[in-house]
Amino acid sequence: MAAFSYICDSVAVITMSNPPVNALSSALIRAVQKAVEEAIGDFAVEAIVIRGDKGKFSAGADIREFNRLERGPPLVSLIDLIEDSKKPVVAAIEGVALGGGLELALGCHYRIAHAQAYVGLPEVLLGLVPAAGGALRLPRLIGISATLSMITTGKYVQAREALKLGIVDKVVGENTVDEAIQLAKKVIGQPLGSRQLSTLPVQCPPNVEAFLDEAMVKVKKQFRGAQSPLACVEVLRAAVQLPYLEGKKKERELFQFLYTTDQTRAQQYAFFAEREVAKWTLPSGASWKTASPQPIRTAAVIGLGTMGRSIVTSLAKAKIPVIALEQDKKQLDIGSKAVMSLLDREILKMEQLGHTEFTNSLGPVQFTLDYGKLRDVDIVIEAVFENMALKKEIFRHLSGICKPEAFLCTNTSGLDIDEMASVTNRPQMVIGTHFFSPAHIMKLLEVVHGHYTSSTTISTAMRLAKMLGKVGVLVGNCPSFVGNRLMRLYVEQAVFLVEEGSKPEEIDRALEDFGLAMGPFRMMDLAGLDIGWKARTEIGLTGPKLPIGTPARQRGSKRYSPLPDILCEKGRFGQKSGQGWYKYEKSGGRNAMPDPWLYNFLSEYQRIHNLKTHYVTQEEIIERCLYVLINEGFKVLEDGIASGPEDIDVIYNNGYGWPKYTGGPMYYASIVGLPVVLTKLEKYYGANPDIPDLKPSSFLKKLVSKGNPPLKEWRSHLGFQSSML
Numbered sequence: 092m093a094a095f096s097y098i099c100d101s102v103a104v105i106t107m108s109n110p111p112v113n114a115l116s117s118a119l120i121r122a123v124q125k126a127v128e129e130a131i132g133d134f135a136v137e138a139i140v141i142r143g144d145k146g147k148f149s150a151g152a153d154i155r156e157f158n159r160l161e162r163g164p165p166l167v168s169l170i171d172l173i174e175d176s177k178k179p180v181v182a183a184i185e186g187v188a189l190g191g192g193l194e195l196a197l198g199c200h201y202r203i204a205h206a207q208a209y210v211g212l213p214e215v216l217l218g219l220v221p222a223a224g225g226a227l228r229l230p231r232l233i234g235i236s237a238t239l240s241m242i243t244t245g246k247y248v249q250a251r252e253a254l255k256l257g258i259v260d261k262v263v264g265e266n267t268v269d270e271a272i273q274l275a276k277k278v279i280g281q282p283l284g285s286r287q288l289s290t291l292p293v294q295c296p297p298n299v300e301a302f303l304d305e306a307m308v309k310v311k312k313q314f315r316g317a318q319s320p321l322a323c324v325e326v327l328r329a330a331v332q333l334p335y336l337e338g339k340k341k342e343r344e345l346f347q348f349l350y351t352t353d354q355t356r357a358q359q360y361a362f363f364a365e366r367e368v369a370k371w372t373l374p375s376g377a378s379w380k381t382a383s384p385q386p387i388r389t390a391a392v393i394g395l396g397t398m399g400r401s402i403v404t405s406l407a408k409a410k411i412p413v414i415a416l417e418q419d420k421k422q423l424d425i426g427s428k429a430v431m432s433l434l435d436r437e438i439l440k441m442e443q444l445g446h447t448e449f450t451n452s453l454g455p456v457q458f459t460l461d462y463g464k465l466r467d468v469d470i471v472i473e474a475v476f477e478n479m480a481l482k483k484e485i486f487r488h489l490s491g492i493c494k495p496e497a498f499l500c501t502n503t504s505g506l507d508i509d510e511m512a513s514v515t516n517r518p519q520m521v522i523g524t525h526f527f528s529p530a531h532i533m534k535l536l537e538v539v540h541g542h543y544t545s546s547t548t549i550s551t552a553m554r555l556a557k558m559l560g561k562v563g564v565l566v567g568n569c570p571s572f573v574g575n576r577l578m579r580l581y582v583e584q585a586v587f588l589v590e591e592g593s594k595p596e597e598i599d600r601a602l603e604d605f606g607l608a609m610g611p612f613r614m615m616d617l618a619g620l621d622i623g624w625k626a627r628t629e630i631g632l633t634g635p636k637l638p639i640g641t642p643a644r645q646r647g648s649k650r651y652s653p654l655p656d657i658l659c660e661k662g663r664f665g666q667k668s669g670q671g672w673y674k675y676e677k678s679g680g681r682n683a684m685p686d687p688w689l690y691n692f693l694s695e696y697q698r699i700h701n702l703k704t705h706y707v708t709q710e711e712i713i714e715r716c717l718y719v720l721i722n723e724g725f726k727v728l729e730d731g732i733a734s735g736p737e738d739i740d741v742i743y744n745n746g747y748g749w750p751k752y753t754g755g756p757m758y759y760a761s762i763v764g765l766p767v768v769l770t771k772l773e774k775y776y777g778a779n780p781d782i783p784d785l786k787p788s789s790f791l792k793k794l795v796s797k798g799n800p801p802l803k804e805w806r807s808h809l810g811f812q813s814s815m816l
């Protein structure tokens with residue numbers, strides 16, 4: 092950890108070095124402070140350039156130091172020292188300038204960025220606010236509205252957009268540091284007053300108070316339950332209402348408050364969990380370190396329905412040339428139009444952000460009906476109907492056509508990977524790549540490891556995730572894998588609660604108030620009730636394959652609710668048919684409205700089945716729906732389907748709209764306390780013995796018996812297990 096300097100003509104170049112991302116640890120801040128003081132005091136130096144080592148300016152404060160007691164010199168005073176310097180200081184931004192890194196750059200008098208660099212104030216994603224002057228200097232530079240958007244979302248802004256916004260003074264294609272030195276030499280002796288951002292007025296829209304009030308309302312709605320986005324609006328209010336120095340006090344106050352909350356701890360956990368899951372290891376000893384991913388230069392996607400078209404878009408966005416294949420001309424026309432429209436939208440988005448070169452940087456997409464065209468691709472992703480016979484037919488076919496080195500992937504949401512692999516001539520190269528809808532937007536990729544899958548195939552699929560800008564999580568092969576396996580029980584519990592007397596909108600509200608992006612009934616209506624209905628019909632839980640005489644509300648010894656099946660029989664498929672658990676303004680409408688028809692229908696259903704209803708509290712909704720999901724999470728760990736609780740949390744945070752500020756379901760359970768979760772599950776199972784999924788898992792019981800160890804120790808208590816990884 093160091094800052095080292097050299098002098099080029101009369102310009103001191105200070106390099107921040109703390110691999111891998113030059114995080115501003117106490118030691119690095121101390122070193123930079125010393126180097127800046129020396130440069131300021133050196134008569135031979137007339138200007139200063141600050142850069143980051145190895146092509147990265149800085150990723151901001153060292154997050155790993157947040158929970159440590161010892162703290163070094165504050166970043167704030169280093170930034171003030173830079174801004175107050177009478178010698179011009181230029182930030183040469185390569186790679187990233189994030190959080191404290193951007194705040195430091197904002198303290199510099201000039202900023203030059205490489206075209207591939209990006210900047211941002213992502214503190215909100217860690218449950219914090221920018222607190223080293225960023226939220227006070229940025230609105231003085233780019234105005235309240237643009238600052239609000241950046242600090243409440245934490246979004247990363249590419250150099251060209253940063254130039255458009257006015258965050259950087261110049262964008263260069265190469266030699267960023269040399270350009271910064273040239274600029275520094277040019278401005279020697281020029282007045283710096285207008286470059287000292289803290290001395291400038293804040294750029295406000297007319298009626299700024301009303302603007303901020305409105306912003307607060309919007310942010311409350313958009314980030315339901317999260318504290319830090321609200322604090323971001325408050326910091327901006329302070330920037331507007333108070334002189335800079337008083338604004339600084341307010342910024343510090345808000346940071347200090349957030350710094351001790353459960354939310355920031357959960358979000359920091361979620362940040363490191365995402366990095367942790369990339370470091371997969373198999374019981375065989377193979378791991379991310381030893382396996383060598385193969386290059387993916389070209390790809391093919393089979394099936395251009397809901398998933399296929401957005402998978403193609405995702406690949407094209409990552410500049411991977413794609414061949415997109417459909418079963419017949421009609422579907423190909425529909426699919427290709429849909430892909431082109433998605434790509435157009437992506438291009439438009441990027442152009443609006445100032446990326447004129449984007450059009451040329453999409454991977455080319457070729458549409459075909461001809462399997463022969465797939466001969467030379469490096470990877471094929473199958474996304475046809477969820478039907479094993481069809482998928483096997485396609486895998487058999489691919490096996491004969493694709494080059495031997497090609498990887499064969501399936502986007503199945505839960506079918507057996509091994510069964511598909513078994514019909515190919517390369518079972519070791521078959522893997523599940525389970526994308527989430529819409530695939531060009533959702534960050535999660537569940538990478539499903541079959542019995543035969545090789546470590547090279549795993550590392551290639553995990554690398555594909557990274558190339559697509561996604562978080563890959565390696566899981567084992569079991570029905571519905573991890574995400575959907577847990578989700579099914581959560582949804583089922585919600586339906587049972589409706590049978591017991593609650594209403595869809597009450598359940599949705601309770602779970603949305605908890606922080607979930609969408610309650611289970613709105614989610615089912617959005618996805619289409621017919622999807623689950625088809626799947627249940629296929630496995631004989633309902634429909635013609637169901638043995639005659641099966642009780643309506645029982646399958647084997649388990650409780651079953653036929654409610655979703657009945658809604659489908661009545662043509663209520665959700666948004667697409669204008670009615671499902673809710674009614675909508677029209678088919679395809681999005682405004683979910685409670686439906687009086689449903690209330691009458693439910694009363695009649697409860698009467699027919701002689702159901703005793705009870706008043707279902709918000710507490711019962713949250714506990715039954717979430718604890719049944721968490722309980723299954725423990726079973727997934729026990730079964731060796733996921734290697735640690737972090738994997739489950741990353742899946743839920745990135746694929747299921749779980750509120751990151753609670754860390755994920757398993758982290759949330761650890762905060763509630765495992766003994767509490769166990770006691771509640773025992774209570775609910777006692778009251779509902781026909782719902783065995785409420786029966787506490789043996790791993791949960793074991794952890795409680797071991798004294799409720801912290802989450803990071805759970806793996807060590809798994810003991811011998813038949814790992815599916």
Ligand SMILES: CC(C)(COP(=O)(O)OP(=O)(O)OC[C@H]1O[C@@H](n2cnc3c(N)ncnc32)[C@H](O)[C@@H]1OP(=O)(O)O)[C@@H](O)C(=O)NCCC(=O)NCCSC(=O)CC(=O)CCCCCCCCCCCCC(=O)O
Nearest residue numbers: 112114150151152153154155189190191213222223350366
């Ligand atoms: C940077 C990235 C974009 C890189 O991405 P990628 O290349 O994909 O690599 P990764 O795998 O993500 O990362 C590689 C490696 O680096 C680690 N890492 C990344 N960033 C950091 C970081 N900031 N700190 C530490 N480590 C980091 C990462 O974990 C990986 O390591 P591994 O886990 O071992 O594999 C990407 O990583 C990224 O997006 N990073 C996050 C950037 C970010 O969020 N930055 C903001 C940080 S918060 C911040 O900067 C705020 C401040 O500066 C606070 C200033 C405080 C002001 C003082 C206030 C005064 C009040 C004091 C009150 C104190 C309380 C009291 O005492 O009472």
Ligand SMILES: NC(=O)C1=CN([C@@H]2O[C@H](COP(=O)(O)OP(=O)(O)OC[C@H]3O[C@@H](n4cnc5c(N)ncnc54)[C@H](O)[C@@H]3O)[C@@H](O)[C@H]2O)C=CC1
Nearest residue numbers: 394395396397398399417418422474475476477503504528
């Ligand atoms: N819809 C969703 O939200 C998600 C679906 N999945 C999975 O992705 C897969 C695809 O699902 P959807 O896109 O929703 O299905 P879909 O029904 O929207 O699309 C399937 C497409 O496959 C095409 N197809 C069928 N047979 C073909 C063949 N022999 N050759 C080429 N193309 C053929 C069809 O014409 C259709 O366009 C399924 O396995 C599903 O379980 C996974 C995650 C989410």
